[in-house]
Amino acid sequence: MRSPLRLERRLSQPRSLRWLVPLISIGAALVLGSILMLLTGKNPITVFQRIVESGFGSKTALRGSLIAATPLAFTGMCAAITFRVGIINIGGEGQFFVGAIGASLVGLALGGQPTAFTIFAMIVMGMLFGGAYAALVGVLKARFHTNEIITSLMLNYLAGILLNYLIFNSTSYWRDPRSIGFPAGKPLEARAWWPKFELFGVQIPLGFLIAIVLGSLVLFLYRRTRFGFEVGVIADSPQAARYAGMNTRWKIIAVVTLSGAIAGIGGASDVGDFRHILDAKGLQLAGYGYTGIVVAALARFSPLAAVGVAVVIGGLTNAGYALQGPDFQSGLVGTLQGLLLFTAVAGEVLTRYRIRLRRTTTAS
Amino acid sequence: MISGRRRAWLAFAIVGALVLAACGGTDSATEVVEETTDTVAVTDTTPAAAAEPFTLANFTPMEGAEVVNCAPPAGEPIKAAWIYIGPINDGGWTQAHHEGLKAVQAALGDQVITTYKENIPEGPQAVQTIDQLVADGNTIIFANSYGYQDAFVEGAAKYPDVCFEHMTGYKISRNLSQSFGAGEDGKYLSGIAAGGDTKNGKIGVVAPFPIPEVIRGINAFALGARSVNPSATIQIVWTNTWFDPALERKAAESLIAAGVDTLAAFQDSPATGEAAKVAGLGWAGYGADQNANFPDIWLNATIYQWAVYEVPRVKAALEGRWIAGDYYGNLGDGFIKMSSIGKRVSADTVAKIAEASARLAAASGSMFTGPIKGQDGTEKIAAGVTASHGEQMGMFYLVEGIIGDLPKG
Numbered sequence: 001m002r003s004p005l006r007l008e009r010r011l012s013q014p015r016s017l018r019w020l021v022p023l024i025s026i027g028a029a030l031v032l033g034s035i036l037m038l039l040t041g042k043n044p045i046t047v048f049q050r051i052v053e054s055g056f057g058s059k060t061a062l063r064g065s066l067i068a069a070t071p072l073a074f075t076g077m078c079a080a081i082t083f084r085v086g087i088i089n090i091g092g093e094g095q096f097f098v099g100a101i102g103a104s105l106v107g108l109a110l111g112g113q114p115t116a117f118t119i120f121a122m123i124v125m126g127m128l129f130g131g132a133y134a135a136l137v138g139v140l141k142a143r144f145h146t147n148e149i150i151t152s153l154m155l156n157y158l159a160g161i162l163l164n165y166l167i168f169n170s171t172s173y174w175r176d177p178r179s180i181g182f183p184a185g186k187p188l189e190a191r192a193w194w195p196k197f198e199l200f201g202v203q204i205p206l207g208f209l210i211a212i213v214l215g216s217l218v219l220f221l222y223r224r225t226r227f228g229f230e231v232g233v234i235a236d237s238p239q240a241a242r243y244a245g246m247n248t249r250w251k252i253i254a255v256v257t258l259s260g261a262i263a264g265i266g267g268a269s270d271v272g273d274f275r276h277i278l279d280a281k282g283l284q285l286a287g288y289g290y291t292g293i294v295v296a297a298l299a300r301f302s303p304l305a306a307v308g309v310a311v312v313i314g315g316l317t318n319a320g321y322a323l324q325g326p327d328f329q330s331g332l333v334g335t336l337q338g339l340l341l342f343t344a345v346a347g348e349v350l351t352r353y354r355i356r357l358r359r360t361t362t363a364s
Numbered sequence: 365m366i367s368g369r370r371r372a373w374l375a376f377a378i379v380g381a382l383v384l385a386a387c388g389g390t391d392s393a394t395e396v397v398e399e400t401t402d403t404v405a406v407t408d409t410t411p412a413a414a415a416e417p418f419t420l421a422n423f424t425p426m427e428g429a430e431v432v433n434c435a436p437p438a439g440e441p442i443k444a445a446w447i448y449i450g451p452i453n454d455g456g457w458t459q460a461h462h463e464g465l466k467a468v469q470a471a472l473g474d475q476v477i478t479t480y481k482e483n484i485p486e487g488p489q490a491v492q493t494i495d496q497l498v499a500d501g502n503t504i505i506f507a508n509s510y511g512y513q514d515a516f517v518e519g520a521a522k523y524p525d526v527c528f529e530h531m532t533g534y535k536i537s538r539n540l541s542q543s544f545g546a547g548e549d550g551k552y553l554s555g556i557a558a559g560g561d562t563k564n565g566k567i568g569v570v571a572p573f574p575i576p577e578v579i580r581g582i583n584a585f586a587l588g589a590r591s592v593n594p595s596a597t598i599q600i601v602w603t604n605t606w607f608d609p610a611l612e613r614k615a616a617e618s619l620i621a622a623g624v625d626t627l628a629a630f631q632d633s634p635a636t637g638e639a640a641k642v643a644g645l646g647w648a649g650y651g652a653d654q655n656a657n658f659p660d661i662w663l664n665a666t667i668y669q670w671a672v673y674e675v676p677r678v679k680a681a682l683e684g685r686w687i688a689g690d691y692y693g694n695l696g697d698g699f700i701k702m703s704s705i706g707k708r709v710s711a712d713t714v715a716k717i718a719e720a721s722a723r724l725a726a727a728s729g730s731m732f733t734g735p736i737k738g739q740d741g742t743e744k745i746a747a748g749v750t751a752s753h754g755e756q757m758g759m760f761y762l763v764e765g766i767i768g769d770l771p772k773g
Contacts, residue, residue, distance in 0.1 A: 064492040169771040182510040274488040282487040
């Protein structure tokens with residue numbers, strides 16, 4: 001028996017849906033969340049109040065949310081840039097790792113140089129390493145038609161193994177020779193730490209500002225340049241693009257490299273802004289690259305919107321840690337966060353598809 | 365088009381990675397963190413003079429330790445918090461720490477309000493969590509993973525009136541202590557159980573990370589096994605994980621395929637036990653008593669009793685007598701405990717475990733008494749000499765009888 005419901009692609013998206021669907025999504029999330037809270041004996045109103053308060057309600061809360069948001073802004077952009085042109089680069093995770101490796105290499109080597117110079121070099125190295133690592137995916141796809149989902153995923157594991165090798169299984173330049181108890185990255189000299197800026201009393205990491213600038217630049221690239229136009233055509237119809245004389249191969253490589261370069265700068269920010277070491281274990285547990293795909297999806301693959309969505313997800317993450325404790329198990333926090341994200345993504349589907357009732361009379 | 369410049373950068377990076385290999389090490393087990401000059405330590409010295417200084421077996425106060433007053437106002441309960449790397453019911457490492465929290469609550473009753481945060485990622489989130497816990501009024505904070513160490517160094521400098529208790533690290537400062545214990549004592553006893561259990565003399569160990577703590581434990585395990593079964597071999601597989609049940613189970617299965625007939629694992633998950641159960645092989649666990657879940661294959665395991673350390677520490681903080689230092693517990697003070705012993709372990713082996721347990725309780729770490737040879741047959745510890753605590757803390761070689769490699773330095 002077939003389902004009586006089916007999804008049908010909308011030919012045009014009514015304007016009202018743009019604000020109606022997110023509102024309904026939030027409403028559905030609140031209702032579902034409330035049911036979960038009531039079932040577990042919590043007062044939903046105080047819980048949602050605490051989420052808003054501990055995610056966005058104070059200067060320290062906002063600072064924490066921006067810390068959680070910064071890496072996601074980069075990996076979100078990384079996914080958005082490729083996904084919007086139909087290339088499924090899920091390698092943001094590995095490109096982020098490799099960027100961190102490159103940035104910490106130069107950060108450690110130049111630790112004694114003026115801060116501005118060191119920071120600039122770290123950003124450039126993160127960009128080059130992340131970009132080069134992603135370029136592998138691009139070249140394989142453009143030249144040999146290799147499925148980029150598989151290659152970028154495999155390269156994530158490879159980057160993780162490389163991190164393990166550098167910190168756990170060798171006495172590499174990145175490893176702190178003094179870490180006798182447990183192998184750890186060599187700490188960056190304090191003068192090479194990236195500065196934080198203050199806006200209305202809220203501390204903002206340098207990496208977050210870079211993410212906003214990059215998001216704007218990429219949006220400009222896609223909306224206002226010939227390159228952006230051509231990439232758009234290739235995404236819609238590769239054959240038409242080739243017929244029009246566009247070099248599709250190089251465009252594919254360029255887009256994937258660009259997305260990897262941005263993830264790589266995220267890795268540089270991870271080292272410079274926050275950890276100040278190459279943290280092999282912490283990076284792999286964090287899963288920034290995979291969360292970035294969710295961020296990109298919620299941002300409808302707009303690079304600049306990804307930065308905004310990253311702040312929301314960062315706030316939600318941060319609030320989750322503040323919320324949990326003896327009276328609020330971490331599993332429950334995760335379920336609540338999952339519900340909120342699920343309804344948001346489900347709502348997104350409704351803006352592009354509509355639900356139709358199948359006529360049941362066709363049954364023979 | 366790949367420009368020459370990009371190729372040059374890549375070449376630079378690769379050459380850089382190869383050339384800049386450095387190595388080195390230090391002998392000291394702990395390192396005092398230099399006080400940052402821009403932080404003014406605000407200490408209330410009045411209770412220091414009145415209260416007697418804190419003492420505890422196996423606790424070494426840091427040089428020039430001063431009392432840190434993290435006591436609550438008179439008559440009010442102290443707020444104590446724990447930051448956990450895993451979930452409180454992980455059946456191992458974090459669960460053992462959570463037992464410590466419960467013991468503190470039970471021992472101090474309404475004089476203490478405990479709280480905890482579980483599954484906190486290492487890195488920037490740990491700093492944020494410390495900020496939250498301090499803002500909530502917690503004045504003594506514990507953390508159970510090495511990766512929190514730098515966040516704790518930062519937090520200790522930022523909050524001079526909060527007592528910081530980090531576990532398994534090596535950095536101490538005015539208000540930052542370190543604690544851990546001689547897991548190797550317990551692993552020696554597990555080695556005896558495995559040595560008594562094996563029929564073909566081949567024992568497999570699913571090993572977490574090639575780091576001194578683990579290497580020391582594997583060596584102790586091998587010495588224990590070969591003390592009752594001199595020809596036994598111990599084959600190891602590194603997983604580079606503390607908690608990854610799927611991978612650890614695969615590693616265990618690879619050892620079984622290689623012909624071992626007894627297993628041990630030093631991660632926080634019982635995955636090796638699952639694999640051993642299918643094959644019907646004896647299994648020595650770590651950090652949790654799994655006798656009830658694996659009755660047919662259970663040998664024994666090392667259990668950490670964090671309450672032995674945490675109860676007196678929170679009490680000291682409550683009374684305004686807390687000082688920073690380094691704690692290394694063992695079988696003697698009860699910090700290290702042997703789990704229940706499985707029914708498949710023979711009476712003869714049980715007696716040998718009891719005998720060795722009594723010996724180690726009196727002299728922790730004494731299994732590292734020479735003559736002890738390395739894997740290659742060269743002498744590592746001379747006859748009659750016991751490796752010093754510092755040497756044991758930095759141990760980076762495998763003893764004779766172990767099949768497996770360490771990363772090359």
